[in-house]
Amino acid sequence: xxxxxxxxxxxxxxxxxxxxxxxxxxxxxxxxxxxxxxxxxxxxxxxxxxxxxxxxxxxxxxxxxxxxxxxxxxxxxxxxxxxxxxxxxxxxxxxxxxxxxxxxxxxxxxxxxxxxxxxxxxxxxxxxxxxxxxxxxxxxxxxxxxxxxxxxxxxxxxxxxxxxxxxxxxxxxxxxxxxxxxxxxxxxxxxxxxxxxxxxxxxxxxxxxxxxxxxxxxxxxxxxxxxxxxxxxxxxxxxxxxxxxxxxxxxxxxxxxxxxxxxxxxxxxxxxxxxxxxxxxxxxxxxxxxxxx
Numbered sequence: 001x002x003x004x005x006x007x008x009x010x011x012x013x014x015x016x017x018x019x020x021x022x023x024x025x026x027x028x029x030x031x032x033x034x035x036x037x038x039x040x041x042x043x044x045x046x047x048x049x050x051x052x053x054x055x056x057x058x059x060x061x062x063x064x065x066x067x068x069x070x071x072x073x074x075x076x077x078x079x080x081x082x083x084x085x086x087x088x089x090x091x092x093x094x095x096x097x098x099x100x101x102x103x104x105x106x107x108x109x110x111x112x113x114x115x116x117x118x119x120x121x122x123x124x125x126x127x128x129x130x131x132x133x134x135x136x137x138x139x140x141x142x143x144x145x146x147x148x149x150x151x152x153x154x155x156x157x158x159x160x161x162x163x164x165x166x167x168x169x170x171x172x173x174x175x176x177x178x179x180x181x182x183x184x185x186x187x188x189x190x191x192x193x194x195x196x197x198x199x200x201x202x203x204x205x206x207x208x209x210x211x212x213x214x215x216x217x218x219x220x221x222x223x224x225x226x227x228x229x230x231x232x233x234x235x236x237x238x239x240x241x242x243x244x245x246x247x248x249x250x251x252x253x254x255x256x257x258x259x260x261x262x263x264x265x266x267x268x269x270x271x272x273x274x275x276x277x278x279x280x281x282x283x284x285x286x287x288x289x290x291x292x293x
C-alpha cells in the first residue's frame with residue numbers, strides 16, 4: 001500500500017481526480033441525464049409526461065432548428081482557415097526575429113480575454129456609426145456605411161471572423177509547442193541537401209505536426225458547432241435567423257422557453273452531428289495523434 005502511495009501512478013491519479021470529478025458532475029452526468037429527459041415534455045412549470053420520440057420527430061420538422069444546424073455547419077468553414085493561419089503564425093513566431101516574444105504575448109491577449117468582452121469591443125467597432133466604417137470611408141474604400149451585424153448576408157461571416165480572430169492565438173501556441181519539439185537536426189540535414197524553406201515546411205514541419213493538426217482540428221470543429229457567446233452578445237441569432245446557431249437555439253428552447261425535454265433532444269442531435277464530423281476528421285487523419293515522431 002505504502003509502495004503504491006509513493007508510485008507515479010498514485011501521483012497521477014491524485015492530480016487527475018479533481019478534474020475527473022468536475023467532468024463527471026458538469027459534463028458526463030448532464031449528457032447521461034439528457035437522454036431520458038429528451039423522451040419527456042419536461043418544462044419545470046407543468047407536469048411531465050413521457051412522449052417517446054416525439055421531440056426528435058418535431059426537431060426534424062422544426063424549420064428554425066434546421067436553419068440553426070445549417071448555420072453551425074457553415075460556421076465549421078472557419079476550421080481550415082483557422083488551422084492554416086495558426087500554423088503560419090506559429091512558424092513565424094518560432095523564428096528568431098527581434099521582439100518576437102512581445103508579438104507572441106500581444107497576439108495571445110485575445111485568448112485570455114473574456115468572449116463577452118471581446119464581443120462588446122467588436123460591437124463597438126462594427127455597430128451603428130462604427131469605427132471600422134469611419135476608417136474605411138476616410139480611406140476611400142467604401143462610400144456608405146456597411147451594416148456588418150445587421151445585414152443578413154454578412155452577419156454570420158462577421159461572427160466567424162471574430163471567432164477566428166480570438167482563437168488564432170490559442171492554436172498558434174499549440175502549434176508553436178509542436179514546432180519546438182521537432183528535432184532541429186532534421187532541418188539542418190535538409191538544408192545541407194539544399195532544401196528550400198518551403199520544402200522544409202512541406203516535407204518536415206507539416207508531417208511532424210500531424211498529431212497537433214488532428215487535435216486542433218477536432219477541438220476547433222467542436223467549438224465552431226457549439227459557438228454561443230459571440231452570437232448571443234452581438235446578434236442574438238438575428239437579423240431574422242441569419243446567425244441562429246444550434247447552441248443558441250437550444251438555449252432559447254431550454255432556458256428562455258423552459259422546454260427542457262425538447263432542448264435535450266436537440267442537444268443529443270447536435271451531439272450526434274459533432275460525433276459524425278469527428279469520425280470523418282479521424283478518417284482523413286488516421287495517422288494523426290497515434291503516430292508521433
